[in-house]
Amino acid sequence: MKNPRNRGDVGCYLRFSMITLSRDFPILHSAGKQISLSRSEHVISMIDVSKQSPSQAARTASRETVTPP
Incomplete structure (x- = not known):
């Protein structure tokens, strides 16, 4: 399997990491x-x-404004 980072696709790499985490540790998925x-x-x-759909984009934006860095 190719390493997603070699293509510079950060989003793909993050999604792959989350999928791997949820598969290996289902309890820790969320x-x-x-x-x-x-x-x-x-x-x-x-x-x-x-x-994203508009509702997802709005939810992401509202979470980012509320969540401290």
């Missing part, structure tokens, strides 16, 4: 997802906002 999102919110925002 916690790991939150950690990944909070640590990389600006990256995910730049990459994924265009792929």
Whole structure:
């Protein structure tokens, strides 16, 4: 399997990491997802906002304004 970082696809790498985490540690799935999102919110925002539906984009924006860095 190719390493997603070799293609410079940060979003793909983050999603792959979250999928791997949820597969290996199902109980930690939601916690790991939150950690990944909070640590990389600006990256995910730049990459994924265009792929989100308007409701998801609004939810992401509201979470970012409330969540401290």
